Amino acid sequence: MPASTSGAPSTDELSDEPAATSARATGRRGMRIYTGFIGAVAVAIALVPVFGSNYTKTFVLQALMSCALAASWNLISGFTGYVSFGHSAFFGIGAYATGIAIVRGGLPAPLAIIVAGISSATAGLLFGYPALRLRGPYFAVGMLGVAEAIRVGVTVAEPLTGGGKGLVLVPEDVLTVSYYAMFAVAIATVLVTYRVATLPVGLRLLAIREDEVAAELNGIQTTRLKIGAFAISALFAGLAGGIYAWQMSYIDPGTVFAGSLTVRAIAMTMLGGQGTVFGPVIGSVVLSGISEALWARFPFLHTALSGVLIIAIVLFLPGGITQILQDRGWLPRSRRL
Amino acid sequence: MVTLVQVVVSGLLLGGVYALLAGGLTLIFGVMRVINLAHGEFLMLGAYASFFLFARLGLNPILSLFLSMPLMFGVGWIAQRVLISRVVRAPLLTSLLLAYGVSLALTGGAQATFTNDFRSVPFLSGALNIGELAFSVPRLVACVTALVLTGAAQFFLSRTRWGKALRATAQSADVALACGIDIDRARMIAFGIATALAGAAGTLTSFLYTVYPEMGKTFMLKAFAVIVLGGMGSFPGAFLGALVLGVIESTASYVTTTQIAEAVIYITLLAMLLLRPQGFFGVKEA
Numbered sequence: 001m002p003a004s005t006s007g008a009p010s011t012d013e014l015s016d017e018p019a020a021t022s023a024r025a026t027g028r029r030g031m032r033i034y035t036g037f038i039g040a041v042a043v044a045i046a047l048v049p050v051f052g053s054n055y056t057k058t059f060v061l062q063a064l065m066s067c068a069l070a071a072s073w074n075l076i077s078g079f080t081g082y083v084s085f086g087h088s089a090f091f092g093i094g095a096y097a098t099g100i101a102i103v104r105g106g107l108p109a110p111l112a113i114i115v116a117g118i119s120s121a122t123a124g125l126l127f128g129y130p131a132l133r134l135r136g137p138y139f140a141v142g143m144l145g146v147a148e149a150i151r152v153g154v155t156v157a158e159p160l161t162g163g164g165k166g167l168v169l170v171p172e173d174v175l176t177v178s179y180y181a182m183f184a185v186a187i188a189t190v191l192v193t194y195r196v197a198t199l200p201v202g203l204r205l206l207a208i209r210e211d212e213v214a215a216e217l218n219g220i221q222t223t224r225l226k227i228g229a230f231a232i233s234a235l236f237a238g239l240a241g242g243i244y245a246w247q248m249s250y251i252d253p254g255t256v257f258a259g260s261l262t263v264r265a266i267a268m269t270m271l272g273g274q275g276t277v278f279g280p281v282i283g284s285v286v287l288s289g290i291s292e293a294l295w296a297r298f299p300f301l302h303t304a305l306s307g308v309l310i311i312a313i314v315l316f317l318p319g320g321i322t323q324i325l326q327d328r329g330w331l332p333r334s335r336r337l
Numbered sequence: 338m339v340t341l342v343q344v345v346v347s348g349l350l351l352g353g354v355y356a357l358l359a360g361g362l363t364l365i366f367g368v369m370r371v372i373n374l375a376h377g378e379f380l381m382l383g384a385y386a387s388f389f390l391f392a393r394l395g396l397n398p399i400l401s402l403f404l405s406m407p408l409m410f411g412v413g414w415i416a417q418r419v420l421i422s423r424v425v426r427a428p429l430l431t432s433l434l435l436a437y438g439v440s441l442a443l444t445g446g447a448q449a450t451f452t453n454d455f456r457s458v459p460f461l462s463g464a465l466n467i468g469e470l471a472f473s474v475p476r477l478v479a480c481v482t483a484l485v486l487t488g489a490a491q492f493f494l495s496r497t498r499w500g501k502a503l504r505a506t507a508q509s510a511d512v513a514l515a516c517g518i519d520i521d522r523a524r525m526i527a528f529g530i531a532t533a534l535a536g537a538a539g540t541l542t543s544f545l546y547t548v549y550p551e552m553g554k555t556f557m558l559k560a561f562a563v564i565v566l567g568g569m570g571s572f573p574g575a576f577l578g579a580l581v582l583g584v585i586e587s588t589a590s591y592v593t594t595t596q597i598a599e600a601v602i603y604i605t606l607l608a609m610l611l612l613r614p615q616g617f618f619g620v621k622e623a
Contacts, residue, residue, distance in 0.1 A: 083434065115592050266437070307443070
């Protein structure tokens with residue numbers, strides 16, 4: 001299967017001898033370096049609320065949310081190749097489930113966020129069941145339609161959701177708590193990705209991406225797997241949406257169903273490397289940094305920049321940053337079929 | 338009864354404009370197997386072109402088509418040559434993501450250059466009364482123009498030499514190449530025509546609706562719904578699908594609200610994708 005979706009162009013296959021050797025030479029010592037590095041980063045992130053200003057906290061919280069969204073998008077789209085243009089739907093459902101549970105149901109926030117996760121995952125099952133029967137591109141645009149339809153539905157259902165005016169939750173200062181909650185969700189998403197990437201189920205998902213018919217002929221229950229991956233992806237997006245709603249204490253359809261959420265998730269994952277464990281993480285760190293640096297000066301350039309970035313990656317670097325790191329032997333190679 | 342006829346007729350008038358937009362989208366899909374997610378943004382560019390020509394030079398939007406369509410043809414030609422041609426043979430998702438990138442770049446670029454202000458082109462107004470029925474004049478003019486342009490495109494495709502080359506490329510690029518057809522050029526022509534049609538649809542929508550950088554997204558989704566209804570890659574199918582969708586939209590917005598009507602369109606799209614993905618006229622993919 002062609003370069004762009006398989007994570008590495010075929011020319012690279014022929015010339016990766018030196019990289020492979022150096023990767024092997026890195027060996028166990030390398031693994032220790034990775035573990036140490038990841039641990040150090042995690043400790044640093046955990047310490048931000050202790051030492052950082054509110055600005056730093058908000059910025060890192062945003063980056064963590066992006067990371068959770070990108071990694072959850074990657075779970076379905078990066079691994080199975082079923083690109084979803086409607087990922088924001090699950091973020092929005094999570095946000096509204098939390099909002100409604102708190103405002104109308106009077107639930108405490110942590111419980112409401114769990115409700116958000118369950119609602120999103122259920123929605124994932126519900127929409128995934130018919131939608132994932134569609135072939136790739138039909139699925140992609142179909143999900144765009146799903147996201148829009150849900151946004152309109154939430155706007156219309158005014159007695160429950162507050163309609164276009166939005167929903168005001170109980171305002172309280174929960175920046176630090178929600179920071180750790182978002183951190184936990186981001187870690188959980190990456191850990192699940194790691195498990196998926198290393199267990200046989202990851203290979204089955206990759207098989208769907210490479211050739212779905214062949215995968216099915218080899219006894220892989222493709223529909224069931226796709227729907228499962230989709231529901232888990234929706235679960236994490238919903239949890240992130242729930243925490244977002246709790247922290248902002250105000251949500252409206254335009255913000256939590258914004259297509260730009262999906263755009264960011266796609267751009268970050270592609271920049272980092274789709275179908276890899278660290279791709280979405282690297283991508284969200286790099287892109288969050290860039291956009292924070294550019295945002296103040298050029299507000300609209302953000303969308304255009306994401307667009308140009310996606311074009312450039314599709315054309316010149318289908319494997320993303322991860323591929324560069326792997327070619328240099330700094331990251332272990334991803335599994336391939 | 339009169340209301341029903343009125344609703345159906347205004348749906349058909351709307352459908353004419355959708356046909357123009359969807360015709361280009363289905364042409365690109367037919368010839369290149371690429372879903373051009375940037376199609377709505379080409380419509381947006383066309384709308385801005387008419388807006389500025391009207392606001393600065395006072396040029397009649399219908400006349401401005403003679404300027405904007407060749408211009409948009411050029412834009413499409415270049416887009417195909419520089420970007421899309423690199424991914425024509427890649428899997429659909431690659432080209433889908435690329436087109437998505439183009440769409441974002443154009444939207445963001447328009448926001449940065451033209452600002453997010455809503456613009457309108459105050460051109461034509463009033464209604465034409467026939468018996469008890471009233472037809473909005475701008476919609477009538479837009480629909481007639483759209484029909485003329487769609488007809489011209491259909492004539493080009495079915496009666497001219499290059500039209501035949503385009504159809505051959507759509508059927509099988511390899512065989513077309515073996516027969517001595519310059520398929521790269523055929524693709525550039527197809528993309529150019531499709532872009533010009535999208536631009537023209539933009540001109541027509543500029544005096545029917547408001548013009549703003551993100552206007553393309555809804556239209557892109559509607560055009561996609563149209564070509565799913567009509568069968569992906571089928572030009573006559575797109576025409577029929579557009580009329581059907583126009584009537585569905587105007588009926589739904591009469592019975593409920595415009596907002597719900599929008600949701601009805603997306604639900605129609607999903608239902609069609611699930612029940613009959615090959616559409617009215619499309620051939621089921623092997």
